[in-house]
Amino acid sequence: QNDFNEWLELALTLWPDYSITQMQVILTNILDSPREDGFIVRDENGCAIAFMNLSLRSDYVPGAKHSPVAYVEGIYVRDEYRKQGIGAALIQSAQEWGLKQGCSELASDALIDNTASHEFHAKIGFQEVERTVFFIKSISKIS
Numbered sequence: 001q002n003d004f005n006e007w008l009e010l011a012l013t014l015w016p017d018y019s020i021t022q023m024q025v026i027l028t029n030i031l032d033s034p035r036e037d038g039f040i041v042r043d044e045n046g047c048a049i050a051f052m053n054l055s056l057r058s059d060y061v062p063g064a065k066h067s068p069v070a071y072v073e074g075i076y077v078r079d080e081y082r083k084q085g086i087g088a089a090l091i092q093s094a095q096e097w098g099l100k101q102g103c104s105e106l107a108s109d110a111l112i113d114n115t116a117s118h119e120f121h122a123k124i125g126f127q128e129v130e131r132t133v134f135f136i137k138s139i140s141k142i143s
Contacts, residue, residue: 004031006048007040014076030055039093041077041086050077052090054097061107063129070098072108088124 004027011023018026030036030053041050053073061069072094077086091106098106110117112131122128 003040003048007038007051010040010048010051010076010078011053011074013078014074036073037097039090041090043081049081050086050090051075052094054094056101056103057107061105062132063127064105064107066104068101068103070094070101070103070106072106075108087120091124 007027008020008023011027012018012020015023027038030038033055035056037054039052039054040048043049052075055071055073056068057071058068061067061071072091075087075090077090095106106126108121108126110121112133118128
């Protein structure tokens, strides 16, 4: 239970637009899914300082040549622990997880304005394959 609550706290830090209830559902679904997994990193005092959520994607993944693809759905390291190799170690774990799932590729994404994430991904060997801006418009029945 403590692991779950710490994971929840970190996830809400990364994705503050979600409510606690929404994020609890998302994380519970990850725990219950054979195609998803979550990892927590703790410091020397046992405090959760980072996490990563993974999934197997069989749908379209930009740049992927094989399916399924191991996908980093979220990765977060508390600010004060960044640039110490924790994120790189998590990505190493993601690669190992992906290989165990029969994958030959690891993919990820970041918001277009998240330059810190872009730099992190490039530094650990990811290649940028696509930039996309999605649009949506509400429509209603014309009477």
